[in-house]
Amino acid sequence: MTQAPVPREKTGARVSARNVIVTYAEADRRAVDDVSLEVTGGELIVLLGPSGCGKSTFLRTINRLVVPDSGTIEVDGSNVAGQTPEALRRGIGYVIQAVGLFPHMTVGRNISIVPELLGWERARIAARVDQLLALVQLDPARYRERLPRELSGGEQQRVGVARAVAAEPRVLLMDEPFGAVDAIVRTALQDETLRIHRALGTTIFFVTHDVDEALRMADRIVVMSAGKIVQADSPLHILARPATPYVEQLMDTKDAVRRLQLMLVSDAMVPSGAQAPDGTIESTRTLREALSFFLEGKQRLAVTRDGATLGSLSFDDVRHAVAALDGVPR
């Protein structure tokens, strides 16, 4: 798979939330209840939980669409409460579920919004629009002058992502961004987001209630319930060591296939060369993909990387790796 090289622009911002509390006057309970979280630059954080758990509200405190009753949020060490909301938000990308493209503006105008608010010159904005459309794999010449309603749901969401990263934000907030598109398009958009994340190095906060989406996207999953963080850890660690019965149930941590999906062939292979392999697999594939080979009747796979043989993998190796997971060091 060849992709146009995307210039690495900036690395993402550190975000630090300390004892954030949000109370909704009408609800008489805390929507966000004493949440603290340290996020290093460039991390992809997934906020996971059922609706009403406070994940969206917490997300919206980062760009001050929601103002906490108490607690502080710092982006790269500067308190968000000390900046005007508009200036803060122009430096933080924002993608929402309903897409939120403005229907009376062309795709190009939609993407131009933040650069225009920041007072960029015309020529620079036009060049940036084309660059961004290419980044989300939409042909600039074909899409620039179209109206959002002439695009499919998936294409609209790509434009939404392009608009959010237009002014090179160091933090990107995504609030259930792919909730309204079908499963196949969603997978493509997830891949796209991961690719952009790798290319730009932006710190991303991604809200979802979809466990598979969380496992697929996250560097770190933050599981929330009733306004509190229940557990914050890497996908594999959460599956291996759910902190509470709630997490265990939510994530269905006993599901072995789910675990295999998060582990790579290189995590389970035996380094010595294979004796009489009856198949080959790339070391960067997941163990779930390897499992398919064994279910087809293969006994021993040669593990390769760029043509070179690195080792071998048998069904027993996979079983050992999964068993070892329950003893994963923390």
Next chain:
Amino acid sequence: MLHHPEELGWRLLQHLGLTAIAIVIAFAIALPLGVLAARNARVRGPLLGVLGVIYTLPSLAVFALLIPLFGLGLVTTEIALVAYAQMILVRNITVGLQSVPAAMRDAALGLGMTSWQSFWNVELPQALPVVLGGVRLATVATISIATLAGKIDAGGLGPLLFAGLDNDDPNRIFAGSAAAAALAISADLLLRAFERGAARRAQ
């Protein structure tokens, strides 16, 4: 047909002027009221209720009530016309703004627009077809009510009509009513065209 055909021309222009002044002032008042009503449910009910009551008052009675306060002439006429237009304008501005999904404002503010920028660049353009529909209805109604201004020395096409009625002169009655009708129909067609243009852009 008329003793002074040029009279029809300047009366028509005067009538147009009465209407235009009323609509401009009425819109300037209705816009903030409509925004307030769209954003605040507690204001919405009472405000539309009061405007509804004003709207149902017979127009001749309103003129009669205002004359002791403001005398005969332009001021009284414009106050009455502005008051009548409020109901239609405020209701349509409110409904138009309410029909814009909350996600639009959320996205606009989230991208770093000020509340004002969100209103002018995002919310109002999307509400515009319904708002212009209100302007059209209010304009047509105002053209019709403004003929009554002839009764209180504010000019327009009204005096032509009333003089025709008083003197039993079918020519003047016909000229006055045909001109008023033509004005109303032209205004309706013109504003409909704007409305369609806005609707094409807005959705």
